[in-house]
Amino acid sequence: MVRSAPEARGRRGDLTPGLRAFDLDQPRLRMGLYRTVLAEGMRDDLCRYLNADLLLTLWPVLRTLIGSTVRDVWEGAFPELRATTVRAAVA
Secondary structure, eight states: OOSOOOOOOOOSSOSSTTOOOOOTTSHHHHHHHHHHHHHHOOHHHHHHHOOHHHHHHHHHHHTTTSOHHHHHHHHHHOHHHHHHHHHHHHO
16 A cells, blocks of 8 residues: 555544554454554554555455444555455355
8 A cells, every 4th residue: 555544533642542562463363453443543653653554455345344434434545455355245
């Protein structure tokens, strides 16, 4: 994804209170982190925590775990996310 990430509204301060590290090898923690960042993260959080390749891989499932407004904003800003979903459905 070459364009900058869309803005996401969220609370200021610690995005994940009480959790200092995420083991991205654990699918539940990885999905939880991405879901939280997409739904509540500020611009700095998006840049700090999200990886474009991993987001594309997770998107077909992740899009079902976030609200429709957040999903529509991300898919509108990054058409490759929608394309990933279509490819997953066809496979």
